[in-house]
Amino acid sequence: MTSTTTSLAELERQAADRTSRAGFGHDALIACDQVVRIFTADGVEVQALQGLDLLVAEGELMALVGASGSGKSTLLNILAGLDVPSAGQASVGGNNLLTMDAAQRLRYRRETVGFVWQQTARNLLPYLTALQNVMLPMQLSGARSRRRVRVERAEELLELMDLADCRDRRPGALSGGQQQRVAIAVALANRPEVVLADEPTGELDSATAEQIFAAFRTANEELGTTIVIVTHDQSVASEVRRTVAIRDGRTATEVLRRTEIDEHGRESVVAREFSVVDRSGRLQLPRSYTDALDIRHRVLLELEQDHIGVWPDHSADEQARDR
Numbered sequence: 354m355t356s357t358t359t360s361l362a363e364l365e366r367q368a369a370d371r372t373s374r375a376g377f378g379h380d381a382l383i384a385c386d387q388v389v390r391i392f393t394a395d396g397v398e399v400q401a402l403q404g405l406d407l408l409v410a411e412g413e414l415m416a417l418v419g420a421s422g423s424g425k426s427t428l429l430n431i432l433a434g435l436d437v438p439s440a441g442q443a444s445v446g447g448n449n450l451l452t453m454d455a456a457q458r459l460r461y462r463r464e465t466v467g468f469v470w471q472q473t474a475r476n477l478l479p480y481l482t483a484l485q486n487v488m489l490p491m492q493l494s495g496a497r498s499r500r501r502v503r504v505e506r507a508e509e510l511l512e513l514m515d516l517a518d519c520r521d522r523r524p525g526a527l528s529g530g531q532q533q534r535v536a537i538a539v540a541l542a543n544r545p546e547v548v549l550a551d552e553p554t555g556e557l558d559s560a561t562a563e564q565i566f567a568a569f570r571t572a573n574e575e576l577g578t579t580i581v582i583v584t585h586d587q588s589v590a591s592e593v594r595r596t597v598a599i600r601d602g603r604t605a606t607e608v609l610r611r612t613e614i615d616e617h618g619r620e621s622v623v624a625r626e627f628s629v630v631d632r633s634g635r636l637q638l639p640r641s642y643t644d645a646l647d648i649r650h651r652v653l654l655e656l657e658q659d660h661i662g663v664w665p666d667h668s669a670d671e672q673a674r675d676r
């Protein structure tokens with residue numbers, strides 16, 4: 354009798370577990386759940402994303418960082434609706450990125466997301482003025498707004514990006530930084546829920562990069578747009594509240610920053626780095642830690658009251674010594 358009660362309770366617990374898993378990220382704007390992307394090139398399989406979990410809340414301004422080849426661009430292309438995961442779940446603003454049909458995908462790319470790429474040439478058409486570039490996505494979206502309304506919206510966005518005087522100039526007559534700010538205005542044209550940016554400051558000097566970052570912050574604060582920036586630029590990464598690091602196709606660590614005020618009223622930003630535990634309980638140890646303790650294969654874990662101890666396993670060395 355007792356065992357029946359236990360197993361029922363266990364079944365109920367498992368069912369509750371399943372229900373909560375089904376709702377993973379239900380209140381997040383971007384929800385990636387164990388996303389896998391496998392490429393096959395010359396008969397060789399590359400697992401660019403290996404079960405990546407990521408949640409981004411509405412209104413966040415966050416950065417994605419990671420070594421070259423860690424999977425950042427693959428993830429961004431999936432979120433942009435340009436590529437499809439091999440397995441897992443991914444949604445943005447309620448759009449399921451795995452099951453959208455071609456028409457839904459086109460609408461998603463025009464209306465739900467905006468992009469800013471590193472190469473300015475990919476962002477703007479060279480023969481259109483700044484104003485015309487910003488108006489173009491509105492024309493393409495098929496919304497039947499009047500030309501006057503589109504001009505006004507484009508002018509407002511250029512003003513927000515501090516580019517009102519560049520309205521009638523073509524990209525060739527703008528600096529790299531101005532071009533990227535026009536690109537942000539273009540990305541915002543159709544009031545997307547999310548703007549995705551891939552190394553938007555990659556080709557710019559640090560002072561100009563700062564202006565670009567300030568433009569993203571303005572868009573985030575004034576328009577409430579959620580912004581995800583892939584960057585190698587440490588100064589950009591340290592300006593945002595949350596930086597997620599990707600390693601080997603998975604989210605590995607997150608740095609969270611918050612402003613603290615001391616007893617003298619002085620403000621300072623305090624940053625803490627956390628390791629991410631994925632939904633299967635997997636955790637990546639920082640490479641500097643594993644190197645420092647020569648951890649290669651296994652570790653010993655011990656559950657303490659308020660923490661878990663992780664010890665290197667040197668039993669193989671000990672056995673060799675004993676022999």
Ligand SMILES: Nc1ncnc2c1ncn2[C@@H]1O[C@H](COP(=O)(O)OP(=O)(O)OP(=O)(O)O)[C@@H](O)[C@H]1O
Nearest residue numbers: 392393394399401420421422423424425426427428
């Ligand atoms: N179309 C493709 N075909 C085959 N392999 C690919 C393809 N796209 C990406 N990869 C591989 O997937 C892995 C992740 O690449 P990705 O471009 O996402 O990394 P990244 O973190 O953006 O790197 P970087 O910072 O250099 O842009 C790499 O090993 C890459 O070679």
